[in-house]
Amino acid sequence: MTALAVDMNQMGVAAKAAARRLAGSDTATRNGALEAIARGLEAGVAEILSANEQDIAGARSSGMDEHVIDRMILNKDRVQSMADACRTIAALPDPVREVLEDRTLPNGLELQRVRVPLGVLGVIYESRPNVTIDISALCLKSGNGVILRGGKEAFNTNAVLAQIARTAIESVGLPANCIQFVESTDRALVGEMLKMDRYIDLLIPRGSAELVRFVGENATMPAVTGGVGVCHTYIDAAADLDKALRIVLNAKVERPTVCNAMDTLLVHSSVAGKFLPELAKEFGVSGVEMRADSRAMAALKGIAQGQRVVPARSDDFGTEFLALIAAVKVVDTMDEAMDHIAEYGSGHSEAIITEDEAAAEQFLAEVDAAAVFANTSTYFNDGGQFGLGAEVAISTSKLHARGPMGLREIMTYKWVVRGDGQVRE
Amino acid sequence: MTALAVDMNQMGVAAKAAARRLAGSDTATRNGALEAIARGLEAGVAEILSANEQDIAGARSSGMDEHVIDRMILNKDRVQSMADACRTIAALPDPVREVLEDRTLPNGLELQRVRVPLGVLGVIYESRPNVTIDISALCLKSGNGVILRGGKEAFNTNAVLAQIARTAIESVGLPANCIQFVESTDRALVGEMLKMDRYIDLLIPRGSAELVRFVGENATMPAVTGGVGVCHTYIDAAADLDKALRIVLNAKVERPTVCNAMDTLLVHSSVAGKFLPELAKEFGVSGVEMRADSRAMAALKGIAQGQRVVPARSDDFGTEFLALIAAVKVVDTMDEAMDHIAEYGSGHSEAIITEDEAAAEQFLAEVDAAAVFANTSTYFNDGGQFGLGAEVAISTSKLHARGPMGLREIMTYKWVVRGDGQVRE
Numbered sequence: 001m002t003a004l005a006v007d008m009n010q011m012g013v014a015a016k017a018a019a020r021r022l023a024g025s026d027t028a029t030r031n032g033a034l035e036a037i038a039r040g041l042e043a044g045v046a047e048i049l050s051a052n053e054q055d056i057a058g059a060r061s062s063g064m065d066e067h068v069i070d071r072m073i074l075n076k077d078r079v080q081s082m083a084d085a086c087r088t089i090a091a092l093p094d095p096v097r098e099v100l101e102d103r104t105l106p107n108g109l110e111l112q113r114v115r116v117p118l119g120v121l122g123v124i125y126e127s128r129p130n131v132t133i134d135i136s137a138l139c140l141k142s143g144n145g146v147i148l149r150g151g152k153e154a155f156n157t158n159a160v161l162a163q164i165a166r167t168a169i170e171s172v173g174l175p176a177n178c179i180q181f182v183e184s185t186d187r188a189l190v191g192e193m194l195k196m197d198r199y200i201d202l203l204i205p206r207g208s209a210e211l212v213r214f215v216g217e218n219a220t221m222p223a224v225t226g227g228v229g230v231c232h233t234y235i236d237a238a239a240d241l242d243k244a245l246r247i248v249l250n251a252k253v254e255r256p257t258v259c260n261a262m263d264t265l266l267v268h269s270s271v272a273g274k275f276l277p278e279l280a281k282e283f284g285v286s287g288v289e290m291r292a293d294s295r296a297m298a299a300l301k302g303i304a305q306g307q308r309v310v311p312a313r314s315d316d317f318g319t320e321f322l323a324l325i326a327a328v329k330v331v332d333t334m335d336e337a338m339d340h341i342a343e344y345g346s347g348h349s350e351a352i353i354t355e356d357e358a359a360a361e362q363f364l365a366e367v368d369a370a371a372v373f374a375n376t377s378t379y380f381n382d383g384g385q386f387g388l389g390a391e392v393a394i395s396t397s398k399l400h401a402r403g404p405m406g407l408r409e410i411m412t413y414k415w416v417v418r419g420d421g422q423v424r425e
Numbered sequence: 426m427t428a429l430a431v432d433m434n435q436m437g438v439a440a441k442a443a444a445r446r447l448a449g450s451d452t453a454t455r456n457g458a459l460e461a462i463a464r465g466l467e468a469g470v471a472e473i474l475s476a477n478e479q480d481i482a483g484a485r486s487s488g489m490d491e492h493v494i495d496r497m498i499l500n501k502d503r504v505q506s507m508a509d510a511c512r513t514i515a516a517l518p519d520p521v522r523e524v525l526e527d528r529t530l531p532n533g534l535e536l537q538r539v540r541v542p543l544g545v546l547g548v549i550y551e552s553r554p555n556v557t558i559d560i561s562a563l564c565l566k567s568g569n570g571v572i573l574r575g576g577k578e579a580f581n582t583n584a585v586l587a588q589i590a591r592t593a594i595e596s597v598g599l600p601a602n603c604i605q606f607v608e609s610t611d612r613a614l615v616g617e618m619l620k621m622d623r624y625i626d627l628l629i630p631r632g633s634a635e636l637v638r639f640v641g642e643n644a645t646m647p648a649v650t651g652g653v654g655v656c657h658t659y660i661d662a663a664a665d666l667d668k669a670l671r672i673v674l675n676a677k678v679e680r681p682t683v684c685n686a687m688d689t690l691l692v693h694s695s696v697a698g699k700f701l702p703e704l705a706k707e708f709g710v711s712g713v714e715m716r717a718d719s720r721a722m723a724a725l726k727g728i729a730q731g732q733r734v735v736p737a738r739s740d741d742f743g744t745e746f747l748a749l750i751a752a753v754k755v756v757d758t759m760d761e762a763m764d765h766i767a768e769y770g771s772g773h774s775e776a777i778i779t780e781d782e783a784a785a786e787q788f789l790a791e792v793d794a795a796a797v798f799a800n801t802s803t804y805f806n807d808g809g810q811f812g813l814g815a816e817v818a819i820s821t822s823k824l825h826a827r828g829p830m831g832l833r834e835i836m837t838y839k840w841v842v843r844g845d846g847q848v849r850e
Contacts, residue, residue: 020791023791024790024791097790103812105810105811105812109801109805111811111812116793118823118824119793119823201823201824202823202824222822222824240846242846243845243846246846246848247846247848249848250848250849254848254849254850360843364841364843365449365522366445366448366449368541368544368839369839370839370840371839371840371841371842372839372840372841372842373842373843373844374842374843374844375843375844375845375846375847376534376842376843376844376845376846376847376848377847377848377849379848379849380534380842380847380849381840385530385849386530386536386840387528387530387536397647398543398544398626398627398837399543399626399627399647399824399825399837400824400825402837402838402839402840403839403840404840412823412824412827413827414793414794414795414796414797414827414828415795415796415797415806415811415827415828415829416789416796416797417796417797417798417799417801417805418785418789418798418799418800418801419798419799419800419801420668420800420801421665421667421668421671421672421800421801422800422801422802422805423671423672423674423675423679423801423802423804424675424679424802424804424805424810425679
């Protein structure tokens with residue numbers, strides 16, 4: 001075995017020690033650190049952009065896909081957005097040591113349930129360098145230490161951003177090791193990180209479905225399950241078809257590469273004949289390919305030639321496309337739609353469009369997903385939209401956190417009991 | 426491969442279907458089911474006790490330890506306690522569909538966070554047959570289906586209890602398969618159960634540390650980590666030694682076989698010379714063996730011959746004794762005590778005894794455990810004591826639930842969004 005470039009174990013020990021001090025720090029110090037990072041970013045724009053140019057040049061020369069490169073590119077505005085994000089997070093109420101329950105037991109014991117940091121988070125992410133700052137800021141605010149492992153394509157940018165954050169937090173008297181960045185692109189270090197359950201309390205994978213799956217299967221510590229959204233929108237018999245059209249277009253076209261975009265459209269047979277041709281026309285304008293089951297194909301027969309409409313294969317249902325593609329299926333009842341969702345959905349975001357309030361309420365109650373929507377777009381499933389301030393991930397797990405994960409969701413609680421000599425008989 | 430006696434997959438499918446109906450049922454129906462179980466137990470006492478006698482006879486003839494047999498024994502009073510527990514749980518507020526957050530977003534969307542059942546729980550337990558009823562009752566109340574796998578030593582008793590529960594819930598119109606009992610003692614079925622992540626949302630092991638570890642390492646679905654409590658009590662320099670004596674005795678002697686019993690006593694050097702000899706006398710009366718480090722041995726020198734005091738081996742620290750044994754160590758500072766707890770504790774229950782309020786607050790803030798105590802006994806870490814109504818387990822995980830797990834802790838939430846055609850730009 002050859003020696004690794006970085007001693008991950010040592011990083012773990014340092015993270016635990018720093019996190020313990022961070023957890024005990026006061027609100028003003030942690031908010032001061034966030035402000036210091038914001039200023040550090042503003043002062044360091046030239047250095048950041050120069051490191052970023054180096055990464056972009058490297059990515060281009062290695063023949064990387066232009067849309068991946070696009071996600072990596074920073075400019076003055078994007079750096080300013082990172083600084084602004086730090087200030088936004090600083091302005092949120094302090095969640096550390098928030099008292100969630102407080103009561104005096106009959107024997108006089110004072111019982112409290114208090115929100116506390118998890119300890120140390122590990123984050124394995126790809127391409128987008130703003131993750132370095134966004135997650136660092138959320139961890140600082142919530143009192144968690146963090147070990148960051150960014151993608152190799154943005155290594156120089158991430159290293160500069162992490163160094164700016166470390167310098168900033170040290171300037172307010174907190175240990176720099178509250179934030180650590182793995183200073184190597186050696187892939188073996190990811191494997192090491194997944195074994196560090198002694199030091200890392202929660203692992204967050206941010207990137208492709210493949211990365212999320214790999215982390216989930218190999219991490220020895222709890223890991224966030226998420227990112228994969230096979231999202232359905234069901235157009236009920238009682239739908240307002242104008243609203244339906246607007247919502248489906250929003251859920252599919254506005255940002256097709258995100259996890260909350262619509263993948264499969266389910267349409268009640270009584271409205272399919274009217275709705276699907278209208279939708280096909282709009283989808284045609286936006287360049288969306290429809291993969292239609294046989295009944296949807298029949299409804300689209302007249303116009304199928306002009307638009308991108310192809311027969312669905314069975315594996316199109318249950319696929320997260322992350323592209324301008326939608327699977328389309330005609331159903332005869334809402335139950336059939338809900339059964340389809342139960343079988344093919346990933347528990348992320350599911351929507352119904354209907355003016356029948358009873359049907360909407362039944363769908364919202366019975367469909368089992370992180371977020372369920374009536375008469376609106378699955379694209380709203382987002383920490384910012386839900387008012388959580390920011391998000392580290394969207395969880396499709398049912399344990400701990402479900403849906404957008406903000407500050408509270410990277411924290412835990414403990415029971416604090418104050419007595420005066422009480423014993424239990 | 427030989428065929429297994431029970432088709433676990435079929436049980437999983439049935440559990441999911443039943444749980445979906447249970448989740449949609451109303452408060453009165455679920456509480457009615459609990460009352461029906463209570464009546465079924467009262468009416469079935471003779472049948473229950475006869476099955477129990479069969480189990481006890483089998484256990485005795487197989488040479489089982491008498492204290493394990495003791496845990497299995499039922500009598501009229503113990504059956505009545507199970508019926509009472511059902512009625513107590515029925516009287517608790519309904520947690521299903523409880524609205525945890527409710528707000529209208531600036532765009533008019535109505536956003537709610539709603540408490541919902543996890544789905545299906547799997548429970549693998551040993552010896553105590555009351556678990557069959559207690560967990561079934563908590564699952565019913567919380568809208569979760571459950572698959573029960575009890576120990577082979579109490580198989581007949583558990584089978585009768587589960588049948589009574591199934592008949593009862595069917596009598597109020599709920600599917601009997603909300604509660605299923607694995608009707609075989611084949612150990613291979615436990616392995617099957619651990620692979621059923623498609624059907625079981627959370628696995629709860631109730632029994633030995635070995636069982637908990639085995640489940641944690643082999644389950645494909647989330648499993649409760651808990652049960653193992655290496656609990657410390659630290660006697661500070663500023664402790665009231667009378668209180669300290671009373672609390673330490675309670676934490677060690679009252680019920681030494683439970684996870685919240687004290688394992689290691691840490692004593693500040695300035696009070697060790699006075700406190701330890703007094704404690705040794707009391708421990709002598711109660712039959713507690715002290716395993717003392719060299720400084721504690723020195724403090725106990727004069728009386729060491731008369732009492733059960735032996736030198737500690739290094740592995741006594743970090744051991745959960747579950748017996749009348751305590752490791753004892755002298756420390757020079759509270760920091761040294763907290764470092765010892767950080768290294769050897771299992772994150773379960775940790776206590777400080779001191780009249781110095783600042784010291785107490787620092788200990789409560791910095792020690793990382795499910796429950797931390799000042800001037801009282803770790804034996805209080807219990808769902809009933811904390812007012813949760815009942816508990817399925819005590820979790821030492823930091824994710825999802827920490828400490829006693831009651832109804833809320835076997836549930837999740839979902840985001841419900843009601844709109845009127847809103848789309849996201």
